[in-house]
Amino acid sequence: MATTTGTAEPAAPTDGEGVRRRDFIEIAAVSAAGVGALATLVPLISQMAPSKDVLAESTTEVDLSAIEPGQAIKTMFRKQPLFVRNLTQKEIAEADAVPLSELRDPQTLQERTKEGHENWLITMGVCTHLGCVPLGAGEGEIRGEFGGYFCPCHGSAYDTAARIRKGPAPKNLEVPQYEFTSDTKILVG
Amino acid sequence: MSFPWARHYEPKAPLMRYLDEKLPLPRLVYNAVGGGYPVPRNLNYMWNFGVLAGFCLVLQIVTGVILAMHYAANAGVAFDSIEHIMRDVNWGWLIRYAHANGAAFFFAVIYLHIFRGFFYGSYKAPREMVWLLGVVIFLLLMATGFMGYVLPWGQMSFWGAKVITGLFGAIPLVGEPIQIWLLGGFAPDNAALNRFFSLHYLLPFVIAGVVILHIWALHIPGSSNPTGVEVKSESDTVPFHPYYTAKDGFGLGVFLILYFLVVFFLPNSLGHPDNYIPANPLSTPALIVPEWYFWPFYAILRAFTTDFILPAKLWGVLAMFASILVWFFLPWLDKSPVRSGHYRPLFRKFFYILVVDVLVLGYCGGSHAEEPYLMISQLATAYYFLHFLVILPIVSMIERPEPLPFSITEAVLGEDKQAALGESGQPAVSGSAN
Secondary structure (H helix, E strand, C coil), X not given: CCCCCCCXXXXXCCCCCCCCHHHHHHHXXXXXXXXXXXXXXXXXXXXXXXXXXXXXXXXXXXXXCCCCCCCEEXXXXXXXXXXXXXXXXXXXXXXXXXXXXXXXXXXXXXXXXXXXXXXXXXXXXXXXXXXXXXXXXXXXXXXCCCEEEEECCCCEEEECCCCEEECCXXXXXXXXXXXXXXXXXXXXX | CCCCCCCXXXXXXXXXXXXXXXXXXXXXXXXXXXXXXXXXXXXXHHHHHHHHHHHHHHHHHHHHHHHHHHCCCCCCCHHHHHHHHHHCCCCHHHHHHHHHHXXXXXXHHHHHHHHXXXXXXXXXXXXXXXXXXXXXHHHHHHHHHHHHHHCCCEHHHHHHHXXXXXXXXXXXXXXXXXXXXXXXXXXCCHHHHHHHHHHHHHHHHHHXXXXXXXXXXXXXXXXXXCCCCCCCCHHHEXXXXXXXXXXXXXXXXXXXXXXXXXXXXXXXXXXXXXXXXXXXXXXXXCCCCCCHHHHHHHHHHHCCCCCECECHHHHHHHHHHHXXXXXXXXXXXXXXXXXXXXXXHHHHHHHHHXXXXXXXXXXXXXXXXXXXXXXXXXXXXXXXXXHHHHHHHHHHHHCCCCCCCCCHHHHHHCHHHHHHHCHHHCCCCCHHHC
């Protein structure tokens, strides 16, 4: 600044109200660059979100016809285990008998199943504690003291409606969004 | 490291004072590209290209790191992973086009930067080291650009890898083993693709390191300027910030407009359609040429068609490498004490002939290897070496340069403005002297 500016500018308004032309240009130019830089962040950040091919795999169709009452299967939904269980009348009765006040994450079995399909318990096979796969869906696996699922990592026990009853997990096993496309088929996601 | 009148960094906020004591990073920035770096007041827009090249390096590293998150360096899936980036990854098309065209613009900027140096004698003492480091950066840039072009594993990628590693096959006796070692096989395959990816990721950071040395070496004598007359007093300089941050900012704006015009509207115009065909070791594309920024060197490579003592193939390779290595000797080939082409009438003519010569080489390098392009490349190659090895030394001996201005200030304000230097030659301290 020592040599060039200063005298080149018309004298600044003395009342202090006006904005000098150069101040305006400077603020406008730097603001435009700032807005541009912020806009650049959109592609740079969102490229890390799930890509189109990942999203295309985000619905899964499951055929229920081969699952007998008392049986369960493990399948995949969004690269994670999905438990599909055909509850027996006894298991439904056990779940219904539990007062909501005893539950850590109070929900009835009706709220966790679809109307008219109360025997179909569809949950993620992901423990709500730290994400292990609970036991209980496979043939001969331990089902824990409440007869549902049992997570071997840290000992969370789920009941026949896959609600958390004991151990460190904070929530019931998550029920994903799904719908019955026919009596024997569901579309998850 | 700087002129005695350089402003000193004086942090006022307590936090900045604390930081300056513990880790003087703001001081470093202030002295490098802030108010503490006095720069000749007469730099023209040709001096924008250093900052633009630095911007391109950052652009390539940012987009490249992102592409590496989605790319798979495996010969079986590399091509498909590029299509995955183009079709599936959010904004993947933009990031890939920005990276591919970013390379082309990087080279365009670098060539303008180099030819700025040629014309204004920026390579001369006391800035030889700046120049030598610049040539090193250019060589690293060529290696990085080449290896990046191989990664999509299309036809041009594959055959580019084959041809360029074939250059090393021209070395007598050990050539073929070296080529096989470079590829990790007898032809480009998974081993070559993986090592190229690894090095393509590494080299930009090596370049960034050499760029720091380049700037460090530059800041010892300070920037050159269009007159080539060294800075004499404070009135010859202005602080880098805000004067050249603003000027470079304007240049960057123009650059970004041109760059995004290509990225958004002509994204494939600088590439070859054949590279959208997956690599096929059994079929060579009809026209196998590198990207445009390698054309002049490719023309030199192909200009040697007959054996003369050594095999033609070896001559071509030697000449191609020599065409860049000769730049290392430039500070000692051009002995003229006058830096700027502005004051060297004879040098100036030959400079423009060299520009035309390199453009001709580029045109021939992008054409089919047939007449008349071969003969033209041979003549242009001969002239290229003649320029550096014969014409420059002779011109610097016989030329009578035009009178130089006494100082940068005089060149800017005219001879009758001696007052700007202040009384008794003391540097002026305020703008009121104007």
